[in-house]
Amino acid sequence: MRQQNLLMPTLREVPSDAEAVSHRLMLRAGLIRPLATGVYTYLPLGRRALRKAEAIVREEMDRIGAQEVLLPAMQPAELWRESGRYDVYGPELVRLRDRHDREFALGPTHEEVVTALVRDEISSYRKLPLTVYQIQTKFRDERRPRYGLLRGREFLMKDAYSFDTDWEGLDATYRAMYEAYHRIFTRCGLNYRAVEADAGAIGGEGETHEFMALAEIGEDTVVACDGCGYAANLEKAEAAAVQAAAVEEAAPPLERWHTPDIRTIAQLTELLGPEASRLMKTLLYVADGKPVAVVVRGADEVNELKVQRALGTDRLELADAETVQTVTGAPVGFAGPVGLNVPLLVDREVAALSEGIAGANERDYHYRHVRPGRDFSLAHTGDFREVRLGDRCVRCGEPLTLHRGIEVGHVFKLGTKYSTALGARVTGVSGTEQDVIMGCYGIGVSRLLSAVLEQHHDEQGIVWPLSLAPFHAHIIPVAVADDTQRKLAEELYERLQSLGVEALLDDREERPGVKFKDADLIGFPVRIVVGKKAGERVVEYKERQAPEAEQLTVEEAVRRLLELVKPAASEGA
Amino acid sequence: MRQQNLLMPTLREVPSDAEAVSHRLMLRAGLIRPLATGVYTYLPLGRRALRKAEAIVREEMDRIGAQEVLLPAMQPAELWRESGRYDVYGPELVRLRDRHDREFALGPTHEEVVTALVRDEISSYRKLPLTVYQIQTKFRDERRPRYGLLRGREFLMKDAYSFDTDWEGLDATYRAMYEAYHRIFTRCGLNYRAVEADAGAIGGEGETHEFMALAEIGEDTVVACDGCGYAANLEKAEAAAVQAAAVEEAAPPLERWHTPDIRTIAQLTELLGPEASRLMKTLLYVADGKPVAVVVRGADEVNELKVQRALGTDRLELADAETVQTVTGAPVGFAGPVGLNVPLLVDREVAALSEGIAGANERDYHYRHVRPGRDFSLAHTGDFREVRLGDRCVRCGEPLTLHRGIEVGHVFKLGTKYSTALGARVTGVSGTEQDVIMGCYGIGVSRLLSAVLEQHHDEQGIVWPLSLAPFHAHIIPVAVADDTQRKLAEELYERLQSLGVEALLDDREERPGVKFKDADLIGFPVRIVVGKKAGERVVEYKERQAPEAEQLTVEEAVRRLLELVKPAASEGA
Structure with a gap:
């Protein structure tokens, strides 16, 4: 192509409202232009790069026998009501009414449509396994669209759905897809990790991995081990226990300690100095409408997903001040495990302390010499904290590293969630009917371009990997x-x-x-x-x-x- | 690919609600499935055929130097207000509000978006000419979606837009696109005609052609001459004058004729026998709010677009019974040109009659021996009728043929309509600013598949042309x-x-x-x-x-x- 008439408006100045490097580069190099918040036009160079990414994705999907389809963007609301998602999806779902006032959703994803298709068209196990995919524009009315193509409201996605008759079949399909994803991201020149992710509190059986491009701008945290290759996102990541079990040494009795105006861990840490490592932090939550308390060390953060899994709920939120007052008898800032009359989840690192300092459930007071097991119950002990720098790998004991990551793909064992809801059943080998076992697999194709540019640039501009370069x-x-x-x-x-x-x-x-x-x-x-x-x-x-x-x-x-x-x-x- | 696990659900029975052959074949051969009225899923075979059509379109666009872009489906309503189309587009435009209650339209076409893009990014004639195109899902909430992919509400379209500094430039771009379209439809194995079409009453300068696939199910009529290749759609088509000018022979004076209960042309024709060829039919219209009358021969139909062009309006509609009564003094069925006190448009075939029969503007009466020019004015004589079988070519005199056609593409010289409205101006060679001169060019890619199947089938099923066949x-x-x-x-x-x-x-x-x-x-x-x-x-x-x-x-x-x-x-x- 000749540049004279190519629509490639480069910019000398750095656009002031673009925070992410990739966003600035895409604007400056004339790859994209915004039309509305989170909605972009792809100019010729951007379109060419996007088509190259599409082609790589398509080749690798075809290679594993996935069949390309094209599902509609306009989806009848009834279908979303069948799966139960229409009312719970929230304002991210773009909704509209047609000229006959019928409700539609603009597809943010296509589980409903594809499950209904399989329900209507496939009745026997002999037509399975089946994997279909599409490369299509998706719509999500994000609360906070930003970083250009990294989080847009209209974006290009590859979504695939697999259908198997048994879990072994799903395992094989999942594995093939997982490997295809590795080939795709490798061919795109991406520095990424495939991380274990959390399937949500209820979907316990749902194995899932996220493919995370490592980049500072990323909104997620990746925990990785360079020793054995273990990688997980922060929500899911586990670390080896730091401390051995508490030594059975004598400890002084519980001591009430007057701490006027000391309400935060930061204040306590400053006050205590080296002793701060024995601080116990107690957080009150409401799970399924009932209060629970979680105790972690002062420097740790509660991993709410781990708590959800332990409680078997996906409805967990921090208690408000009023609830804290009711449950502990004290204002926020003085909660502690001693004498608390609600279920108590104790992180194993707290349980391993021989003694520590904790709130006294009384205004302006803490306790010293709090001894786990003696002063509060260890009936519900487990891993309830987030991994942090300095932790060691749960598998091999090597130090863990933490990275920021951009989720560019995910693979997910859905199981029968949608097939049960929508009635997608097949006759099995034995002649009995069974719910189809599904997986779903996504790649943010437009986001992938952003992730690549976050990694492939220097001070002068973009450094395209050959595979995605608009021109060689x-x-x-x-x-x-x-x-x-x-x-x-x-x-x-x-x-x-x-x-x-x-x-x-x-x-x-x-x-x-x-x-x-x-x-x-x-x-x-x-x-x-x-x-x-x-x-x-x-x-x-x-x-x-x-x-x-x-x-x-x-x-x-x-x-x-x-x-x-x-x-x-x-x-x- | 192996058929065992291919998602290709063929049907033995003919789907009862599918009227068009192509629709039935697509359902039976497992190419598509409906999700909602006018909204279809493309199954693997359908997707493959669609991708082949896309590839042909893309190759021919690239060949003429058109640059591929991808414009958003979500378009801010403000942009459509700038062009003035938001309020006039009607219920075909799919509208929605985002989470902040901002109004959007789902693009049925992209003149606004692309014109705003060029306005913002191009300021000098030196970057022109420019043609951009995209292959993208479009949304139109059709009043009557039908025939499968022939008239859908969500469909795949190739739309292209050209930008030139002068009309000669637009002529050249238009010609290149016109020829690319011929190559595209020829490669798809289509039997089609490129027909002259009407740019609308106001857009007098806008040359436009429609590419019509010949098929009985088509909603348009194509007038074609096998002699010289002339082809036009019915709205635009002209025919050679049938009769020589009226002979100056003596005619009997006007004669009042009692015709009780005779109110329709059909009744009159039966009553008159051979003399019916001299019937004059008078229709009352309201143009821009004022009544006008149009006179054609009894067997002819008024071509309303020709009337609109003669009057310079695009607001023309048949008068209601009340208006007919007021204007003619008689109920519907007795209107005639004699003594009528409104502008009178006389078709040249009527003007050429030496005498005829017409309504008398009086209940239960007609006139015999009505002589054009003597009994009513011929001040506004012209071609106001539709071409019909038996007419001859306006260019070469050979007999015209009429066909039903499916519009699969159009090319249109837009001129400065959008660039003026949105302020897309460039500095010209002489240094002065000028509005950019535009063209727009569309192909219904999904509709094209339907058109091909309307032509390529036999009793057993589809007969794919090699170029579009899902498999060879x-x-x-x-x-x-x-x-x-x-x-x-x-x-x-x-x-x-x-x-x-x-x-x-x-x-x-x-x-x-x-x-x-x-x-x-x-x-x-x-x-x-x-x-x-x-x-x-x-x-x-x-x-x-x-x-x-x-x-x-x-x-x-x-x-x-x-x-x-x-x-x-x-x-x-």
Whole structure:
């Protein structure tokens, strides 16, 4: 393509309202433009990159035998009522009414539609296993759309759904999908981790992994072990127990301690100095309408998902001040495990303390020498805290590292949640009817581009991985007005086109500085400058991140480019 | 792909609610399934065919230098208010409110979005001409969705928009697009006509063509001349004048004629016998709020668009009974041109009559011997009637033919309608600012599939053109349980896959009759049956519409298939 008439409006200035690097780069390099909050237009370069990502996803889905379909965006509300999600989905679900006042949802995901399809079209186990997928625009009215394509309200997603007759079948499908995801993200040049994730309090059987691109801007935390490869998201992550069980040593009796105006862990920590490591923090929650207390060490955070799993509920929220007063008899800031008359969940690190300091359930008082088991019950002890830096791997004992991550994909064993709700049943081998066993698998295709750019850039601009680059090569004649340069650039351009190398020819009459700056900003893998040595058929060949350009003959430059491009192009075959 | 687990639910019975052949075939062959009225799921075979159509469209767009973009489906209402379309578009526009109660439209088309984009990003003529296109799901809440994909509420469309600095530029862009459309529809194997169409009463300068697939189910009428190739849609079509100007012969004076209970042309025609050819039919309209009368021959129909153009209005509707009574002084059924005190538009065929019969503007009376020019004014004479069978070409005089047609594409010279409304201006060569000159170009990609199937089928099922067929070849082992047959079928399947021939292997344990029926129904170009002669490596090779199968060796069958497939596959290169 020729650059003169290409709709690629680059920006010199950094857009002030774009916080994420990838968002700034996409705006500056002319890949996208906003139309409304969280709603973007893909300009030609952005569209090309997006199509490359689509193609990689499609190839890997086809490779594992997933069948491409296209499900409607407009989904009747009745279907969402059948699954029970219409009323619980909340304002993220885009709703509309048609001219006959019938209610529709704009698909944020397609479990309902695809389950109803299988219910209506498949009746025998002999047609299973089946995996279908689509690459389609999705709609979610996010509360806080931000970071460009990282969290948009209209975005491109690959969603896949699998149907099996037994759990072993689902395991195999899940594994194939999991491996396909690894190939996809690897081909996109992404630095990522596949992490164990939480299926929610109720979906206990639902194994699930999230694919997290590592990046500072990420909204999630990934816990990883470089020793054994264990990785999980923070919600799910476990660590090895830090302390051995409490030594059976004598401890002084419980002591009431006057702590006027000391209401926060921070204040207590400052007051206590080294002794702060023995602080016990008690949080009051309301689970399914009833109060419960959770005790962790002062420096730890409660992992609410772990608490939910222990209680078998997905309705858990922090108690308000009034409830705290009622339950503890004291205002917020003085709760403690001693004498508390509600279920008490004690983190195992607290249980392992020989003694500690805790709130006294009385205004302006704490207790010293609180001894777990003696002063409060250890009947409900477990892992209720978030992993933090310094923790060690639950599997191999090596130190854990924490990273910020962007969720670019997930795989999920749904089980029979939707097939039961919608009645998707098949006759099994034995002739009896059974609910179909499902999995669902998503990739945020547009978000993936953002994640890649978060990782692949330098101060000058984007550094595209070859697999997603809008063009492989950028041909820049220094002086378009110079006949020799222009002709050689054109010859090279035509040559590359005929060889299947995607080239952009900068045929603009601009100053060389402007052209070079644009080239670095849009960041194609190879830049070929046709300059003063055009008469000798010598050009400057430079890979985007190479420190220096090389002087090569046109023929040598073409050969180098082919070496670079061709193995990648045939990768998917 | 293997058929056993392919989601391809074929139906033996003809779905009772599907009127169009293409709709029935798509349901029966398992290409689509309805989710809601006018909203369809594309199953794997349908998705494959759709992707082939997309690929053809994309190749031909890229070939003429159009740049692919992706514009949002969610469009802020403010943008539609800027163009003035938000309030006039009516209930076809799908509207919604986001969580902040902001109004959005789901794009039925993208003139507003793309014009605003060009307004914001392009300021100089040097970046023009520019043509962008996208292939995207569109939403139109049709009053009467029907015929499957022919008139849906959610459908796939290719829309393109061009931007030029002058009309000559637009002419060239329009011509390139027009030719690309010919290539697209030809490659899809469509029998179609590019017809002159009407740009609407006001858009006089807007040249526009519609691409009409010829099919009985079509909702439009195409007028075509086999002599010179002239083609137009019925609204726009002209015919040569039928009669010479009236001979200046003496005519008897006007005669009042008592016609009790004769109120319709049909009754008059029966009463008059051969003389009916001289009937004059007078219709009262209201144009921009004022009554006008139009006179055509009894057997002709008024072409309201021609009337609109003559009056320079797009607000024209038939007068109601009350208005007819007020204007003519008589009830409906007795209107005539004589003595009528409103503007009188006289069709030239009426003007050419030496005398005729017309209503007398009096209950139960008509006039005989009505002489145009003597008894009523010929000040506003013109072509106001619809072309009908028997008319001759306005260009070459050959007989015109009338066909039913499905609009599968249109090209339209928009001019500055949107650029003026939205302020899309560029600095021209001379340094002055000017409105950008636009064109828009659409193809209904999903509708195109329906149009193709309306033309390509027989009693057994679909007869796919090679270019759109979901698979090129269907391999059918008669008895899967037979080792020799199964192995040869597998070998052939693998061989074709490796050669880039898309094959579907019917590995189902079904009776041969079921397999053959399904094969004819889904209609891939070539069927290869592996049967009793598998031991001799002989198979049955049959093109879908060939009367008989041929006995060929496997090698010969592969060679024949490659001959068929490969030239087509490289067509777009």
